[in-house]
Amino acid sequence: MSVVDPARETTALSRSAPNLDAGPRADRLAAHAVRALIEEAALTPKPGLVDRRGGGAHPDMDLHLMERSAEALGPAFALMADACDSRAPDEALRRRLGALGRRAEEDMLTATGGVNTHRGAIWALGLLVSATAIHPDGTPAAEIVGTAGRIARIPDPAVARYAVPTHGARALARYGLRGARGEAADGFPTLVSRVLPVLRISRAAGLDEEHARINALIGALAVLDDTCLAHRGGVAALREVQRMAADVLEAGGTSTTSGYELFTRLDDTLRRDRLSPGGSADLLAGALFLERAAGPDAIASRAGEERGEMDVIGDPVRPAGPVAARGGSGVRARPGDASR
Ligand SMILES: CC(C)(COP(=O)(O)OP(=O)(O)OC[C@H]1O[C@@H](n2cnc3c(N)ncnc32)[C@H](O)[C@@H]1O)[C@@H](O)C(=O)NCCC(=O)NCCS
Ligand SMILES: Nc1ncnc2c1ncn2[C@@H]1O[C@H](COP(=O)(O)OP(=O)(O)OP(=O)(O)O)[C@@H](O)[C@H]1O
Numbered sequence: 001m002s003v004v005d006p007a008r009e010t011t012a013l014s015r016s017a018p019n020l021d022a023g024p025r026a027d028r029l030a031a032h033a034v035r036a037l038i039e040e041a042a043l044t045p046k047p048g049l050v051d052r053r054g055g056g057a058h059p060d061m062d063l064h065l066m067e068r069s070a071e072a073l074g075p076a077f078a079l080m081a082d083a084c085d086s087r088a089p090d091e092a093l094r095r096r097l098g099a100l101g102r103r104a105e106e107d108m109l110t111a112t113g114g115v116n117t118h119r120g121a122i123w124a125l126g127l128l129v130s131a132t133a134i135h136p137d138g139t140p141a142a143e144i145v146g147t148a149g150r151i152a153r154i155p156d157p158a159v160a161r162y163a164v165p166t167h168g169a170r171a172l173a174r175y176g177l178r179g180a181r182g183e184a185a186d187g188f189p190t191l192v193s194r195v196l197p198v199l200r201i202s203r204a205a206g207l208d209e210e211h212a213r214i215n216a217l218i219g220a221l222a223v224l225d226d227t228c229l230a231h232r233g234g235v236a237a238l239r240e241v242q243r244m245a246a247d248v249l250e251a252g253g254t255s256t257t258s259g260y261e262l263f264t265r266l267d268d269t270l271r272r273d274r275l276s277p278g279g280s281a282d283l284l285a286g287a288l289f290l291e292r293a294a295g296p297d298a299i300a301s302r303a304g305e306e307r308g309e310m311d312v313i314g315d316p317v318r319p320a321g322p323v324a325a326r327g328g329s330g331v332r333a334r335p336g337d338a339s340r
Contacts, residue, residue, distance in 0.1 A: 026081035029132055029293055033077045033125045034070050036289035037118065040281055041066035043213050047221070047263070048270030049281050050117075057232075057276040060115050069118050072111035073125075076104035080126055081133035089134065089151045098156035101126050120180050120228070120282045127152055127184050128286050132293050141294045142192065149187030171227035175235045179227035180279060188286065194219040195287040198249075207255055215253040217277075217284045218263070221245035226279035233275050241266070241275060 041063055044051040055061040080100050087093055104122045109115070131148035132139070168179040183190055198219035202212035222245035229238045244266045251259035270276065 030077035037070035040285035084133040094154035152184035167231035220280035228278035
C-alpha cells in the first residue's frame with residue numbers, strides 16, 4: 001500500500017519556488033530547509049567538504065551540484081511537513097516519512113545524475129522539518145529535537161525491504177558507531193550541545209557570521225562519530241580528525257592566528273586523505289534551519305554555555321588570516337585555494 005497521498009503529492013510538486021516568509025507553513029519550512037542546505041554548502045572554507053573552492057574530498061561534486069540537489073529536495077520537505085502538521089508521531093507517520101525520505105533520495109539522485117550529495121542531510125533536515133511541523137510556531141528548539149528523536153526511534157517497517165549495506169551499516173558492524181541514526185535517535189545532542197552554542201558564543205564574541213558558522217562546524221567535528229569519516233579512513237582517521245578539530249577550538253577557533261593555522265592543517269589533511277565530515281555539515285545545516293524556523297527566541301537552551309563550551313572557543317575575537325580579512329557575504333578562501 002502506498003503511504004504517499006497522490007493528490008497532495010501532485011499539489012506539492014506543482015508548487016512554485018517556496019517563499020521563506022509567506023504561504024503555507026509546510027512550504028515555508030521546506031524553503032528554510034533548502035536555504036539552510038545552500039548556505040551550508042556555500043560556506044567557505046570548510047575542511048574536506050564541498051564549498052566555493054570546489055569539491056573538497058569529493059571529486060564528483062561542486063557547489064553548483066549541491067545547490068541543484070538542495071533545490072530538488074524542497075517538494076519532499078514540504079510533503080514531510082504537510083504529513084506532520086500537528087500530528088503526534090506514530091508508526092503510520094514514521095512509515096510515511098520513510099517513504100518520503102526515500103523519495104527525496106531519488107529526487108536527489110535524479111537532480112545530481114546519481115551522486116550522493118545530501119543523503120545524510122535528507123535524514124537530519126527531514127526529521128527536523130517534520131518535528132517542527134508537529135509543533136506550533138515558537139516552540140523551543142529543545143522540544144523540536146526531542147520530537148525529532150521520537151520519530152527517529154520509531155522503527156520504519158519498510159526499511160528492511162529497502163535495506164542495502166550502507167556506509168553507516170558497515171561502520172556500525174565494524175566499529176560500533178551509531179552514526180546518523182544514533183545522533184537523531186538521541187535527539188541531536190551534537191547539534192544542541194555543540195553547534196548551536198558555538199554559533200551563539202562566537203557571535204556574542206563579535207565574530208562575523210562566517211567565522212561563527214565555521215567554528216560551529218569545527219565544534220561538531222571535534223565530537224561527532226561521523227560514519228562518513230570512518231567509512232573512508234577507519235576509526236583511527238575519525239579520532240585523528242576529532243583531535244585536530246578540538247585543537248582548532250582550543251586555539252580560540254578559526255579567527256585566531258594559531259587556530260587558523262591548525263584549521264588549515266586540518267583542511268589539508270582531509271583533502272589529501274579524501275576524508276569528508278559530511279555528518280557535521282548536515283548538523284550545521286540542521287542548526288541553521290532550526291534558528292530560522294524556530295526563531296531566535298525559541299533557541300532558548302543555554303546548555304552549551306553551562307557545560308563550558310565557552311572555554312573551547314577561548315579568545316575568538318582576534319581577526320587573523322584570510323578568513324577574517326573580509327566583510328560581506330561568504331568567507332573567502334586563501335588566494336590560490338581553488339587550484340589546490
Ligand atoms: C538513516 C539514513 C541516514 C541511513 O543511515 P546510514 O547510517 O545507513 O547512512 P549512510 O551511511 O548511507 O549515510 C549517513 C550520512 O549521514 C551523515 N552522518 C554520518 N554520521 C553521522 C552522525 N554521527 N551524525 C549525523 N549525521 C551523520 C553523513 O552525511 C553520512 O553520509 C537514511 O538515509 C535513511 O534511513 N533513509 C531512509 C528514509 C527515511 O527513513 N527517512 C526518514 C524521513 S526524514
Ligand atoms: N558541503 C558538503 N560537502 C560534502 N558532503 C556534504 C556536504 N554537506 C552535507 N554533506 C553530506 O555528506 C554526505 C556525503 O556522503 P559520502 O561521502 O558518504 O558520499 P558517498 O558518495 O556515498 O561516499 P563514497 O564516495 O565514499 O562512496 C552526504 O550524504 C551529505 O549529507
